[in-house]
Amino acid sequence: xxxxxxxxxxxxxxxxxxxxxxxxxSFDIKKGEIxxxxxxxxxxxxxxxxxxxxxxxxxxxxxSLNGFDTLTQSRLARQxxxxxxxxxxxDQDLTARENLMIFGKLNGLNRTAALSRATELxxxxxxxxxxxxxxxxxxxxxxRRLDLAISLIGKPTILFLDEPTTGLDPRTRMQMWHAIxxxxxxxxxxxxxxxxxxxxxxxxxxxxxxxxxKMVAMGxxxxxxxxVGGMQLRIEVADSQQFDQAQTIAQATLRLPVNVNDRxxxxxxxxxxxxxxxxxxQQLQSSKIPISNFAIETPPLDDVFLxxxxxxx
Ligand SMILES: Nc1ncnc2c1ncn2[C@@H]1O[C@H](COP(=O)(O)OP(=O)(O)OP(=O)(O)O)[C@@H](O)[C@H]1O
Numbered sequence: 001x002x003x004x005x006x007x008x009x010x011x012x013x014x015x016x017x018x019x020x021x022x023x024x025x026s027f028d029i030k031k032g033e034i035x036x037x038x039x040x041x042x043x044x045x046x047x048x049x050x051x052x053x054x055x056x057x058x059x060x061x062x063x064s065l066n067g068f069d070t071l072t073q074s075r076l077a078r079q080x081x082x083x084x085x086x087x088x089x090x091d092q093d094l095t096a097r098e099n100l101m102i103f104g105k106l107n108g109l110n111r112t113a114a115l116s117r118a119t120e121l122x123x124x125x126x127x128x129x130x131x132x133x134x135x136x137x138x139x140x141x142x143x144r145r146l147d148l149a150i151s152l153i154g155k156p157t158i159l160f161l162d163e164p165t166t167g168l169d170p171r172t173r174m175q176m177w178h179a180i181x182x183x184x185x186x187x188x189x190x191x192x193x194x195x196x197x198x199x200x201x202x203x204x205x206x207x208x209x210x211x212x213x214k215m216v217a218m219g220x221x222x223x224x225x226x227x228v229g230g231m232q233l234r235i236e237v238a239d240s241q242q243f244d245q246a247q248t249i250a251q252a253t254l255r256l257p258v259n260v261n262d263r264x265x266x267x268x269x270x271x272x273x274x275x276x277x278x279x280x281x282q283q284l285q286s287s288k289i290p291i292s293n294f295a296i297e298t299p300p301l302d303d304v305f306l307x308x309x310x311x312x313x
Contacts, residue, residue, distance in 0.1 A: 009061070022058075035192070038197070049193055084151045126179075141171075
């Protein structure tokens with residue numbers, strides 16, 4: 001194991017009766033990395049997470065956390081990490097600060113240390129102004145931030161986040177992302193499961209794409225996008241009245257499917273169609289269709305996801 005490998009998953013397998021839920025999955029995660037497990041419903045993400053966190057025994061293979069084996073050294077392995085979503089014990093009648101104090105004491109801190117850790121976490125998670133309100137007044141996003149704060153009381157080096165932003169509005173999701181990034185800047189290593197492509201793209205240094213219990217791809221978001229091949233043309237039409245006409249021009253010139261979404265045309269280009277792009281622009285100009293934005297870019301992660309998991313689940 002190289003020095004900076006914190007999590008090592010080697011050929012793990014899990015079968016429930018005749019259903020193979022996880023089939024020979026392996027990956028390493030380095031210190032300070034955010035690693036995303038991404039996949040459609042039922043792909044096997046939660047089962048992998050449960051094996052990694054000692055909640056479930058794998059049928060074959062090994063997992064080590066900071067060098068401790070999750071089966072043969074499970075007590076030590078458990079001391080290496082924290083996991084969010086496990087705080088059903090949060091007391092709704094107490095304030096955020098009081099809850100943090102309780103968990104601090106459960107983690108072996110004395111009153112003074114628990115109070116100072118609580119204050120530190122309330123600041124980090126932007127909860128200072130609501131620190132002394134009972135949780136009954138908290139929004140879903142505030143609860144989720146408190147949940148994350150509680151899981152960090154013991155300063156874990158490894159953090160497992162199971163779908164950390166499911167159900168949150170975009171603004172609160174961004175606040176959570178910011179909190180997670182801050183955490184990693186402080187030296188923690190994060191494994192997160194998510195169904196949100198945008199979340200994996202934005203947060204994860206590397207992504208393992210899981211489908212039907214198998215790992216179908218692994219890499220940085222840009223490496224995965226390159227596997228789809230080609231570039232994407234994106235044209236934003238200034239005047240919505242001319243949108244249909246612009247779509248017809250793009251389609252006729254490139255002879256490729258044109259996707260439309262809110263005044264934006266996108267086309268996945270193949271190598272031969274690249275040289276036709278200037279013609280599309282010329283045609284738009286001669287038809288007096290102004291464009292407000294134009295780009296040739298790598299395709300979004302959605303395309304990778306669809307290409308690699310399509311029709312399999
Ligand atoms: N305890 C169990 N008994 C039987 N089958 C199970 C059990 N746990 C999971 N499975 C099955 O294993 C497969 C993988 O499930 P898992 O929950 O790991 O998927 P997931 O990727 O986490 O899905 P989701 O995104 O919906 O949470 C599914 O087909 C599921 O039905």
